[in-house]
Each structure stands twice: as C-alpha cells, then as structure tokens.
Amino acid sequence: KVKMVQEGALPALIALLRSPLETIQEQAAVAVRNISVNSDYDVKMVQEGALAPLVAMLSASNEVIQEHAAGALRNLSVNNENKAKIVAKGALPRLFALVRSGNEAIQEHAAVALRNLSVNPDNESKMVEEGGLPPLLAMLRSDDELIQLQAAVAIRNLSFSPENEVRIAAENGIVPLVAALRSTDPKIHEHVLVTLRNISSNQDNKVRIVQEGALAPLVFLLRSTADLIPQLAAGVLRNLASNLVNQVKIVQEDALPPLLGLCRAQNVAIVEQAVGCLRNLSVNAENEVKIVAANGLPVIMQCLKMEDRAVQEHAAVIARNLSVNGENKVKMVHE
Numbered sequence: 001k002v003k004m005v006q007e008g009a010l011p012a013l014i015a016l017l018r019s020p021l022e023t024i025q026e027q028a029a030v031a032v033r034n035i036s037v038n039s040d041y042d043v044k045m046v047q048e049g050a051l052a053p054l055v056a057m058l059s060a061s062n063e064v065i066q067e068h069a070a071g072a073l074r075n076l077s078v079n080n081e082n083k084a085k086i087v088a089k090g091a092l093p094r095l096f097a098l099v100r101s102g103n104e105a106i107q108e109h110a111a112v113a114l115r116n117l118s119v120n121p122d123n124e125s126k127m128v129e130e131g132g133l134p135p136l137l138a139m140l141r142s143d144d145e146l147i148q149l150q151a152a153v154a155i156r157n158l159s160f161s162p163e164n165e166v167r168i169a170a171e172n173g174i175v176p177l178v179a180a181l182r183s184t185d186p187k188i189h190e191h192v193l194v195t196l197r198n199i200s201s202n203q204d205n206k207v208r209i210v211q212e213g214a215l216a217p218l219v220f221l222l223r224s225t226a227d228l229i230p231q232l233a234a235g236v237l238r239n240l241a242s243n244l245v246n247q248v249k250i251v252q253e254d255a256l257p258p259l260l261g262l263c264r265a266q267n268v269a270i271v272e273q274a275v276g277c278l279r280n281l282s283v284n285a286e287n288e289v290k291i292v293a294a295n296g297l298p299v300i301m302q303c304l305k306m307e308d309r310a311v312q313e314h315a316a317v318i319a320r321n322l323s324v325n326g327e328n329k330v331k332m333v334h335e
Contacts, residue, residue: 010035010048017053022062029057029068036075046082051089058094058110063103070098070109077116086113087123096135104144111139111150118157127154128164133171140176145185152180152191159198168195169205174212181217186226193221193232200239209236210246215253222258230262234273241280250277251287256294263299268308275303275314282321292322 013035016028032050035041050072057069073091076082091113098110114136117123136158139151155173158164168174180192196214199205214236221233237255240246255277262274278296281287291300300322303315 010041010045010050014045014048014050014053017050017057022060022065025057025060026062026065026068029054029065029072033068033072033075036072039075039078042076042079043081045076046079046085050076051082051085051091055086055089055091055094058091058098063101063106066098066101067103067106067109070095070106070113074109074113074116077113080120083117083120084122087117087120087126092117092127092130092132096130096132099135099139099147107147108144108150111147115150115153115157118154124158124161124164128158128161128167133158133167133173137168137171137173137176140180145183145188148180148183149185149188149191152188152195156191156195156198159195165199165202165205168199169202169208174199174205174208174214178209178212178214178217181214181221186224186229189221189224189226189229190232193229193236196236197232197239200236203243206240206243206246210240210243210249214240215249215255219250219253219255219258222255222262230258230265231267231270231273234259234262234270234277238273238277238280241277244284247281247284247287251281251284251290256281256290256296260291260294260296260299263303268306268311271303271306272308272310272314275300275311275318279314279317279321282318285324288322288324291318297322 013028013031016024017032019025019028032045032054036045054069054072057065060066073086077086095110095114098106099114101107118127136151136154139147140155142148155168159168177192177196180188183189196209200209218233218237222230224230224233237250241250259274259278262270265271278291282291300315300318303311304319306312
C-alpha cells in the first residue's frame with residue numbers, strides 16, 4: 001500500500017473509479033478501499049479527487065461496487081477534515097438508502113460512515129434536514145447489535161442540538177430509544193441514555209418518555225455494574241422527575257432503593273445525579289414520607305457532610321422539603 005502511493009498510483013486508481021466497465025470499477029474500488037485503511041492517506045485520497053466517484057458508486061446497481069465504495073467512505077470518514085467534504089459531495093442520501101440494503105456488509109459500512117459523519121457538529125443539522133432520522137431510528141430496531149450501536153451513537157450526536165430534541169420525538173424516535181434500553185449491550189445503553197437525557201430536557205418529551213414505558217428499564221439500569229450506566233440512568237430520571245406527574249410514577253416504579261444506594265457511591269458524579277433526582281422527587285408530599293420510610297434520612301445526612309458543593313446543595317434542599325412533614329421533623333432531629 002505504502003509503495004503504491006509513493007509510486008504515484010493514487011491518481012490512476014481514482015481515475016479508474018470512473019471507468020465505464022464495471023469490472024475495472026470494482027477492482028479500482030477494492031484497491032482504493034484497501035489503501036484507505038491506512039489513515040496516513042485519508043486526506044491525500046480526498047485531495048486527489050476520490051470522493052466524487054466513490055459517492056457516485058454508492059448508487060451503483062452492482063452490490064459489490066456499492067460495498068467497496070461504502071467501505072472506503074467508512075474509512076475516509078474517520079478523518080475530521082473529510083467529514084464535511086463527504087457530506088458536501090452528496091453522500092448522505094445515498095448512505096441513508098444503503099442502511100436499508102438487504103446486504104449486511106453494505107448496511108454495516110453505511111451505518112459506520114453515518115456514525116462517523118455525525119461527530120461533526122456542522123453535519124448534525126444537515127443529516128436531519130436530508131431525512132436522516134427515519135433511517136437511523138429504523139437502524140435502532142435492527143436485530144444486529146453492531147448496526148444498533150452505530151445508530152445509537154449517531155442519534156446521540158444529533159440529540160445535542162435543541163432543535164433535534166423536538167425532531168427526534170416528532171419522528172416517533174422515543175419508542176425505539178426506550179426499546180433499546182432493554183438491549184443486552186451496555187454500549188448501546190450508554191448512547192441511548194445520553195440521547196434520552198438530552199431530549200428529556202424538553203417538557204413535552206418528559207411526558208412522552210414515561211408514557212412509552214421508559215421508567216422500568218431506567219430503574220433497572222440504576223443497578224447496572226457497567227461504567228457510566230447508573231450515572232446516566234439517574235441523570236435521565238432526574239430530568240423526568242422535574243415533571244410533577246412523573247415524580248409519583250418514578251417512586252411507584254420502586255426507584256428509591258437504587259437511588260439511595262447510588263448516593264453512597266464512591267464516584268461523586270454518580271452521587272450528584274442520584275441526589276439531584278431525589279431532590280426533584282422530594283417536592284411531592286407523598287414522596288417526602290416515602291423517602292424517609294425507605295431509610296433515606298441517614299443517606300441525606302451523609303450527603304450533607306460531603307465536600308462537593310452540588311451534592312451538599314441537593315441534600316440541603318431535600319432536607320428542607322422533608323422537614324415540611326411533621327413526622328419527618330422529629331425523625332430528622334433524632335438522626
């Protein structure tokens with residue numbers, strides 16, 4: 001590969017991508033794809049004009065050509081400089097079409113390429129404007145966990161835009177996101193939880209996420225042993241708990257024991273999310289009693305003594321809320 005590039009083979013190979021003969025196109029595509037595995041040549045290949053013919057080949061009638069073109073673009077899309085250029089060449093609609101391909105290899109290459117392209121903030125709005133959400137959400141329903149994961153990452157990246165918070169819900173994206181919480185892959189959990197955390201800052205979405213059955217899997221994930229998962233699940237529940245109706249439902253889903261357990265975690269970031277969620281839940285009068293009944297007072301008192309300012313503040317607000325109840329006042333003094 002190195003010698004081929006050093007000997008000036010790239011321009012000739014890229015020219016052959018435009019050959020009218022499918023057999024020549026195919027062989028050139030294989031060579032370009034193989035060379036594109038070497039990240040040292042990502043920028044050079046684009047500078048030599050590889051993108052236009054590769055993008056055109058995504059629409060080829062020959063699936064072998066499609067596969068190698070998609071594989072090459074998958075490799076080239078890892079490079080940050082190339083991400084915007086690939087989109088500018090019109091790759092998005094073709095990649096969206098290929099994730100619906102019946103060919104699993106083509107589907108995978110297109111899915112990974114879209115994941116890579118979604119990392120670029122400038123591509124976020126373009127991917128949605130060019131109709132990317134429906135195919136990405138369809139990928140989230142795939143039986144193939146690798147495809148699911150690529151979709152989960154891409155949707156996560158798109159969800160950081162406030163406009164996309166609304167669009168994801170409008171495209172009925174909450175249903176597959178909630179379903180993906182039941183995946184067996186913690187990596188899928190992680191990216192879906194970040195998406196749900198982002199879109200649950202929207203008031204309407206708070207209601208819809210709960211309506212679609214998110215609470216049970218979220219509470220289950222509070223007990224996960226995987227890195228980040230309990231913290232992220234607590235963060236989603238914290239957002240949902242700012243809704244008055246959700247405050248009751250979250251406690252009814254038996255979230256208090258795992259939330260109180262997380263308040264004893266060694267990781268302060270986990271404690272902050274859990275105690276922040278409890279702060280929101282403690283606004284409800286019935287929950288004031290239930291938090292104390294769940295042996296929450298010692299936990300809250302412990303949080304008050306922590307050095308972290310945010311944790312202290314949340315715990316202080318919880319203590320204030322709990323003290324509104326007459327029976328709780330006595331118990332708080334005894335503690």
